[in-house]
Amino acid sequence: MTTTTGARPGEDAYEIDTDPDRVDIGLVHHWLSTDAFWALGRSRDLVERALRGSLNFGVYDGEGMQVAYARVVTDHATFAWLCDVYVDPAHRGRGLGVRLATAVRDHLAPYELKRTLLATLDAHELYGKVGFVPVPDPEGLMVLRPTT
Template identity: 30%
Template sequence: MEQNYFISTDKNLLNVDAIQQFIANSYWGDNRTLEEVKITIENSYCFGIYTLKNEQIGFARVVTDYIYFGYFMDVIILDKFQGQGYGKILVKEILEDATIKKLKTLALKTKDAHLLYERFGFNKIGDSPLWMSVDKQILD
């Protein structure tokens, strides 16, 4: 099967309007404004997934110190692309990114995507219904 998408960390490619509209209407987005989305993008390590014609398929960002910790946020696939496997592709590519691979701990919160993240090694944290993590740091 021919690859019909590409993934980039180039923030200039992001369709910020489409991202904001999706996030503002999500259960976690709390009517986030365009300005707020722009600030979160500016202050995060971002990933976009696109069609070969540069149409935004999905987006994710990682808030990180670039050494120890990364917090996955706003992982989305736009409505018309959902159910086609792009979420799995995006998460896999993020986890294979050189910057993300070297982090010791990754965390996220999700209300409804536990099965997606579990396949990539994330585990629930304690009795929280939302928090998940991958912890590669060994403490003596």
């Protein structure tokens, strides 16, 4: 999937692509391990393994440089988890987070998944614009935490 976004007059054009070969793993590792509070210190090996096992969304500027990333863990049949959404600080404030989440939603729509989840501490409004809502039955969710 490749989609160009940014059609409004005067707005920068960005391309969103799911080709994993375009993802700059070194850059994504740097973003996540040094600036994403949920992934600080994450090893490059872990980033690479996660990327290989996921559906990846890269956002690229007009020069083809990667400026944002999102990852979806899914079985393409019943469930998906949107995670590791990151927009380079130099490109924030341009609506890329909403555009990226919208591209993910639209890409997953044909699968008619029963549930697509994400976890966020501070971006509820952003994801709400795309249709995400608080979990209606949080008492039904559980988590298995590492024992170490």
